[in-house]
Amino acid sequence: MTEKLKVATTSLAGCFGCHMSLLDIDTRIMDLVQLVEFDRSPLTDIKTVGKCDIGIIEGGAANTENIEVLQMFRDNCKILVSLGACALNGGVPAMRNQFDLNACLDESFVNGAGVVNPGVPDDPELPSLLDKVQPLHEVVKIDYYIPGCPPSAEVIYDFLTRILEGKPVDIPYAQIRYD
Amino acid sequence: MSFILDGKNIPFKEGDTIMDAALNADTYIPHLCHDPEFVPHGSCRVCLVSCNGRYVSACTQPAVDGSEVESNTEAVNSIRRELVAMLFAEGVHICPACEKSGSCKLQAVAYYVGLLTPRYEHFNPPGRLDASHPDMIIDFNRCILCELCVRASRDMDGKRVFSISGRGSEASLVINSESGKLGDSLFDVSDRAADICPVGALLPKHKGYEVPIGQRRYDITAIDGAAAREPVKKSGKSDD
Ligand code: SF4
Ligand code: SF4
Ligand code: FES
Numbered sequence: 001m002t003e004k005l006k007v008a009t010t011s012l013a014g015c016f017g018c019h020m021s022l023l024d025i026d027t028r029i030m031d032l033v034q035l036v037e038f039d040r041s042p043l044t045d046i047k048t049v050g051k052c053d054i055g056i057i058e059g060g061a062a063n064t065e066n067i068e069v070l071q072m073f074r075d076n077c078k079i080l081v082s083l084g085a086c087a088l089n090g091g092v093p094a095m096r097n098q099f100d101l102n103a104c105l106d107e108s109f110v111n112g113a114g115v116v117n118p119g120v121p122d123d124p125e126l127p128s129l130l131d132k133v134q135p136l137h138e139v140v141k142i143d144y145y146i147p148g149c150p151p152s153a154e155v156i157y158d159f160l161t162r163i164l165e166g167k168p169v170d171i172p173y174a175q176i177r178y179d
Numbered sequence: 180m181s182f183i184l185d186g187k188n189i190p191f192k193e194g195d196t197i198m199d200a201a202l203n204a205d206t207y208i209p210h211l212c213h214d215p216e217f218v219p220h221g222s223c224r225v226c227l228v229s230c231n232g233r234y235v236s237a238c239t240q241p242a243v244d245g246s247e248v249e250s251n252t253e254a255v256n257s258i259r260r261e262l263v264a265m266l267f268a269e270g271v272h273i274c275p276a277c278e279k280s281g282s283c284k285l286q287a288v289a290y291y292v293g294l295l296t297p298r299y300e301h302f303n304p305p306g307r308l309d310a311s312h313p314d315m316i317i318d319f320n321r322c323i324l325c326e327l328c329v330r331a332s333r334d335m336d337g338k339r340v341f342s343i344s345g346r347g348s349e350a351s352l353v354i355n356s357e358s359g360k361l362g363d364s365l366f367d368v369s370d371r372a373a374d375i376c377p378v379g380a381l382l383p384k385h386k387g388y389e390v391p392i393g394q395r396r397y398d399i400t401a402i403d404g405a406a407a408r409e410p411v412k413k414s415g416k417s418d419d
Contacts, residue, residue: 082296085275089267089297092276098306098320132303137296145296149275173401176290178274179281179392 005053005164008039008077012066013093013133014059016042017150018084022056024153032157035164052077054163058150060090061134065127074140079163082142083156085149085178087135094133101131144169148177180244184208184228185251189242197237197248198226207403208250209259209288211377212325213238217334220326223266225259225288234258259292268299269348271306271320278387279379281395285323286378287402309354311362314384315373322352322380331372340366352380 011019019042025032040049049055055077061067074080085091096104110118136142146159155175162169181190182197184206191200201208202215211223221239228237229249237250249255266272266285274280307319324343329352332340340361344353356364366372368383376382392398 085273088295089273090301091273094301095271095273095276097301097303098271132301135297135301137298138300142296147295171293171295173290173293176293176295178286178289179277 004035004037006039006050007036007041007054007056008049008052008073009041009043009056010058010069010073011042012057012059012069012087012136013062014084014086014091016058018058018087018156019043021084021148021150021153022156025157026153028157032160036160049073049076054079054081056081056083057087057136058083060086060094060136061130061139062093063127063129067130067139070136070139079143080136080140081144081146081159082136083146084151085147088137088145088147089135090133091149094135097132101129105129146171149179152177180242182242182244182246182248184248189248191242195242197228197230197235197240197242200242201237201250205404208237209291209402210238211284211288211323212327214327214375217327217330220330223323223325224262225292227255227258227262229255256292259288260294261298263289263292263294264296264298266323267294267297269302269304270323271304271318277321277379278382279321281390281392281398283379283397284377284402287397290397291402309361310384311358311360312364312366312384313362314368315361315366316382316384317352317354317361318380318382319352321378323378324350324352325377327375327377328352328372328381331375332366332370335371338365338370338372340364340370340372 009019023029038044039052040046049072055073057070057073057080061070082088086093090097105120109115109120146155148155155171159169159171180192181188184201187206189200189204189206196219198208198210198213199215208226208228210226212220213226219238221236224236226237227234230240230243231246263285274286277283280286304320309317326343329341329343332338340355342353342355343350345351353359354361354364373383
């Protein structure tokens with residue numbers, strides 16, 4: 001039997017919806033684990049990325065930690081896949097890009113409705129927010145893109161099967177969706 | 180008189196553009212700023228076709244007898260993809276959070292040309308919203324400057340509520356009223372201009388999500404009328 005392909009996944013500034021959609025492939029995940037081995041992923045709870053064949057990233061980059069993880073994925077994965085609307089163009093978190101970052105923090109933590117103990121959190125453990133939420137391709141080179149919010153289980157499954165079979169990846173017209 | 184469009188014979192009459200003839204023959208050529216009810220504007224360029232080997236915009240180019248026109252080819256669609264990607268990059272298009280999603284022409288054309296990635300760095304323009312009108316709202320960052328509302332208001336409603344001001348990357352939709360607000364203009368929800376916007380820039384209020392995502396116009400039938408869309412299955416919904 002040929003060696004299993006190593007796959008790592010992570011969620012940056014996303015909602016885990018894309019990972020939920022991945023799990024929506026249901027029992028086909030049993031076929032998938034015959035072919036792949038999961039490295040770092042919320043599914044394995046491994047926290048570091050080893051050398052991988054495929055890295056799949058949900059969510060855009062909203063803070064310094066996201067950038068670090070993204071860079072780590074790029075350094076260790078042969079193929080990097082942007083999964084879902086937020087990874088592709090920032091998605092809902094990027095709606096804050098239309099406003100000044102301090103105005104957003106102020107609205108959330110200082111002068112917003114119903115705020116108690118006003119004050120912007122400044123614990124040194126917290127990663128700093130980026131001025132703008134960035135889609136992944138603005139930070140590192142991305143090899144494949146799968147749009148959708150979230151992409152359906154079908155799209156994800158078809159994509160992964162094609163990659164695993166070494167076939168050219170092409171998302172059919174009927175499967176392209178941005179919402 | 181006729182021409183060949185992607186191998187299909189398209190008849191036309193004197194004065195028809197390539198787009199007129201194609202529309203009459205129920206053959207889709209992507210377009211955003213064109214609507215057969217209005218004088219062609221020729222600004223979005225997504226109707227680009229190759230006519231006898233020269234790139235022209237189908238909505239403004241008069242049809243030529245015996246010509247060979249290519250539209251749905253990878254060569255043409257790859258240029259359209261760049262055009263559409265630029266529209267996405269210069270505005271703010273967060274489809275999952277847009278009420279127009281599923282019935283938006285920009286999105287549907289992007290599906291048609293197979294745009295999978297934004298490709299360019301986002302401009303991230305500052306947010307600009309006009310909610311002053313009781314029945315309509317404008318999100319300027321979704322406006323693609325197609326001037327359909329401009330033409331509808333001027334030519335059909337006789338009001339000239341909208342115009343485009345500035346040039347190049349400075350161009351922007353402006354409202355003709357003392358305050359510059361839609362609520363202070365002559366605009367009315369029954370105007371032709373109220374339901375012409377191809378994207379989610381000029382939207383009716385009080386109708387949010389009346390039709391669920393996944394059941395909207397281009398969710399059911401793709402913009403070219405041909406391809407059936409794959410039904411949406413979202414996480415969290417069981418299949419049984
Ligand atoms: S206007 Fe169209 S392309 Fe822009 S966010 Fe709304 S649905 Fe998406
Ligand atoms: S508001 Fe809509 S119809 Fe008017 S110019 Fe912008 S995109 Fe076109
Ligand atoms: S439709 Fe022809 S240029 Fe816009």
